[in-house]
Amino acid sequence: MERDLRGRPQYYLIFSLAVADLLVGSIVTPLGAWNTVTGAWNLGVGLCDFWISVDVLVCTASILHLVAIALDRYWSITDICYVQNRTPRRITMMLAVIWIVSLMISLAPFAGWKDQGFSDRVLKLHVCLISQQISYQVFSTATAFYIPLIAIICVYWKIMRAAKKRFKRERDRRTVIRPPPDAVVDEKKAMMPKKNKKCPLPPAVVISDIQGNANGSVKTARHHESSSSASEEDRAATQTNCGVPGHQTCENTMETRIDEENGRVKNGGVVMKRKRRSKESNEMKRERKAWRTLAIITGTFVACWTPFFLVSIYRPICGCSISPVLEQVTLWLGYLNSALNPIIYTVFSQDFRAAFKRIIKRMCLINEY
Numbered sequence: 001m002e003r004d005l006r007g008r009p010q011y012y013l014i015f016s017l018a019v020a021d022l023l024v025g026s027i028v029t030p031l032g033a034w035n036t037v038t039g040a041w042n043l044g045v046g047l048c049d050f051w052i053s054v055d056v057l058v059c060t061a062s063i064l065h066l067v068a069i070a071l072d073r074y075w076s077i078t079d080i081c082y083v084q085n086r087t088p089r090r091i092t093m094m095l096a097v098i099w100i101v102s103l104m105i106s107l108a109p110f111a112g113w114k115d116q117g118f119s120d121r122v123l124k125l126h127v128c129l130i131s132q133q134i135s136y137q138v139f140s141t142a143t144a145f146y147i148p149l150i151a152i153i154c155v156y157w158k159i160m161r162a163a164k165k166r167f168k169r170e171r172d173r174r175t176v177i178r179p180p181p182d183a184v185v186d187e188k189k190a191m192m193p194k195k196n197k198k199c200p201l202p203p204a205v206v207i208s209d210i211q212g213n214a215n216g217s218v219k220t221a222r223h224h225e226s227s228s229s230a231s232e233e234d235r236a237a238t239q240t241n242c243g244v245p246g247h248q249t250c251e252n253t254m255e256t257r258i259d260e261e262n263g264r265v266k267n268g269g270v271v272m273k274r275k276r277r278s279k280e281s282n283e284m285k286r287e288r289k290a291w292r293t294l295a296i297i298t299g300t301f302v303a304c305w306t307p308f309f310l311v312s313i314y315r316p317i318c319g320c321s322i323s324p325v326l327e328q329v330t331l332w333l334g335y336l337n338s339a340l341n342p343i344i345y346t347v348f349s350q351d352f353r354a355a356f357k358r359i360i361k362r363m364c365l366i367n368e369y
Helices: 013-037 044-078 088-111 118-123 132-172 181-191 204-215 221-226 228-243 248-318 324-347 350-363
Strands: none
Touching: 013 044, 013 088, 013 324, 044 088, 044 118, 044 132, 044 248, 088 132, 088 204, 132 248, 248 324, 324 350
């Protein structure tokens, strides 16, 4: 519904993930809820095959989409040219690989990878369970979960490292101490060549102050320029006064200048420190938000799917029966991941938040002015 989102190829990964999760909610979970409430499967072998196949297809596709989204984020951070090469064709190829691999895993039992007691288990024990052949379970769990789990953890770890380096570079760039403008001007004045090594020529204002203290009159800059003899006498008087140790006029003048310069430098330093602290606090907030987002994405996936796949690989290997309560809890934890994906992958996206607000306003007939 949003034209802005349709123009960005990476959002088609989110769209395809939404389709997979929608199929989980509309086809898989209603039959799973019926099986959980009744406590037995009384819908026959054919519907059991259909339910298991669709379950494996859409849940595997949902997991593989998370891997593709993680890779897309990693490439966009580390590869400068990837954003230009992220074409609709490339995204379509990624989606094709995801759905083909998911379809192969879901249809493998129909190609002869089904255990012999499948029909008896459905008809006599009223238990609809995926093929318990060990080789198929190792193949399906490794392809659908364990390999994607390792990939997601590694990719998000690299994303965290790359983001940390980027934040560090930004901090180093912004925390370079720059002197205030007054200090730069003073440094330039200090670098200028001096005519007299014993006592440098002070500015006209300082000379006027000294003359005013000594003779009771203030001379302007024009008078100094027009009368060379008077300026020479002033310079000689100034040099003499500065050469005498403990001379009150010279000391007062120099102290006043030093205090003014120190005051300017201190004030400039306080302002720069405050600006630096505000920038550092904003960067720290951004960094914490990035870590929190990655932790929620990875932690939710691991917490939802790990118990189910541990039980799935443990059951055929040990050949023992699992508690029905444990099976149902682990199964619905996996379905919960499909319910959380629409929240995780849209709430943390500013584009999707804005799009949902606009859609809700249109649905509620709220006009924007």
